[in-house]
Amino acid sequence: MTIWQQETLAxxxxxxxxxxxxxxxxxxxxxDSQAIYHKRCQAEEMVKHLKRIGVxxxxxxxxxxxxxxxxxxxxxxxxxxxPDILRMYIAINPHHPEYIKEDLAAFKKFQxxxxxxxxxxAYHKVAVTAPAYEYALKFAxxxxxxxxxxxxxxxxxxxxxxxLETVQKYSRLKFFxxxxxxxxxxxxxxxxxxxxxxxxxxxxxIPGVRGLVEKLVGQVGSERLLFGTDMPWFDEYQAxxxxxxxxxxxxxxxxxxxxxxxxxxxxxF
Ligand SMILES: [Zn+2]
Numbered sequence: 001m002t003i004w005q006q007e008t009l010a011x012x013x014x015x016x017x018x019x020x021x022x023x024x025x026x027x028x029x030x031x032d033s034q035a036i037y038h039k040r041c042q043a044e045e046m047v048k049h050l051k052r053i054g055v056x057x058x059x060x061x062x063x064x065x066x067x068x069x070x071x072x073x074x075x076x077x078x079x080x081x082x083p084d085i086l087r088m089y090i091a092i093n094p095h096h097p098e099y100i101k102e103d104l105a106a107f108k109k110f111q112x113x114x115x116x117x118x119x120x121x122a123y124h125k126v127a128v129t130a131p132a133y134e135y136a137l138k139f140a141x142x143x144x145x146x147x148x149x150x151x152x153x154x155x156x157x158x159x160x161x162x163x164l165e166t167v168q169k170y171s172r173l174k175f176f177x178x179x180x181x182x183x184x185x186x187x188x189x190x191x192x193x194x195x196x197x198x199x200x201x202x203x204x205x206i207p208g209v210r211g212l213v214e215k216l217v218g219q220v221g222s223e224r225l226l227f228g229t230d231m232p233w234f235d236e237y238q239a240x241x242x243x244x245x246x247x248x249x250x251x252x253x254x255x256x257x258x259x260x261x262x263x264x265x266x267x268x269f
Contacts, residue, residue, distance in 0.1 A: 009253055010244040019054040019240060022258040027148060027178055027204045027228025028060030030078070031070075038232040043078050046232065047085055053236045056258065057087050057269070060231070061118035061148070065091035072103045072110065079113040087269070089118035089148055094132035104139045115265060116146030116174070122155040129162045137170060146174040146264065148202065153183030163191050171196040174264060176226060178202045180216060189219045200260065204228040207242020214247050222252035226260055 012020040032041050040046050050058055062078075064070035072090050079086045090103050090110060107114065117140055121128050128137075128149065140147045151163060164187070167175050180201040181188040192199045203225055206212045216225060229239045243256055261269075 008244075009250060010241075013053075013240065013244055017052070019257070021254060022056040023054060023236075023240060024227065024258050024261040025050070025055050025058045025229050025231060025236065026176060026226045026261060027202050028058045028231045029063050029066075029233065030060050030075075031063035033063060036233070041232040043082060043086065047082050050085055050231075050236065053240060055085065055236060057085060058231065059087040059089060059115055059148075061089040061091045066093060066118065066120050066123070068093040068096050068099070071099065072114075073106075076110055076113055083113075086113070088114050089116050089146075090114050092117050092119050092133070092136045094121075094124050094126040094130070097132065097135070100136055104136065107139075107143070112269065115269060116140065116148065116176070118148045118150075120150045122150060122152065127162050128166050137166070137173065141170040141173040144172040144174065146176050148176040148178050150178050151181045152179055153181055161187075163187075164194065167191050167195040167199050171198060173198060175199040176202050178228065179204050180206060182206075185215065185219060188216075192220045192224050200224050200226045200264075202226045202228045203239075203243075203256070204230045204234065207239045207246070208234070213243060217246075217248045217252055222248065222255040223260060225256045227257050 009020055030041060030043060030046065032038060040049050062070055062075045065072050065075050075088050079088050092100055117136055119128060119133065126132050163177065163181060175198055177188065177191060177199060180203065182205060188201055192201065201216065201220060201224060206216065227243065229236055243253055
C-alpha cells in the first residue's frame, strides 16, 4: 500500500490542507528584515497563515526585540491581540543588561504569554558561557524555564563545546537547542545524552534536507525533538510536510509536533 492509500497523517494534510493533529511551532520570529523579503512577517498575516494549516501555538521572538530596538513589553501587547495562538520568548540581548534585568524582574507580568527566553549568541557575538548571559541563565534555571538557544555548527559563540558545558551547568533550565547545532549532529546528541535530561533539539531547517529528520530520530529519539520553523524565514507547510513525509513512525510525528511540548508546558499553554 502506498502513502496515498492509507489513512496516514500525511494523507490527511495533503487532502484537506489542514493538520489532523495539533502543531506547536516552538521557533518563530516576527518583523521584517533588511536581508530578505518576507511575504508575511507581521502578526495579522502570520496568524492567518498559521490558522490555515492548523498551528495551535506559535512561540516567537520579535526580530526588533532581539536587535534591542523594541522592548519585550511591546511584543507582549502583540500577543494579547491574538491570545489563542501567539506566545513569546523574552528576547535577551546581552548588550542591554539593563533591559534583561528589568524584563526578568517583571517576568510574571509577561505570563502566560511569555513561556521562556530566547538567546541569539552568534548574532550578538557573545558566547553563551560569557558573563553577559549569566544573569538570564540563572533566572531561567531558578524558575525551570525554557530557553531557546540559536545554534549552528562551526559557530564559536554557541558550539565549540560551550553548549555541552552549559547544559551540564544548569539542571533545571529547559534547553531548547534551535537548529540542532546544525551539522554537528554527534555533538548535539552528546548535549542531549550527557545532560540532566533537560535538553531537547529543535528542528528548524532540518525537514528541508532529505534524511535528516530520520537521522536525528535515530540518534536521540523523537521524544527529544521539538518542531519549529523560524517563521517567517521558513514556511509552515514545508516544515510540517517534511515531518509528515519523513520515514519515521506516526508515533514519532505525534511526539515531534505536539506531545513533547505538552509534556513540558502542558496542553494549550
Ligand atoms: Zn530563529
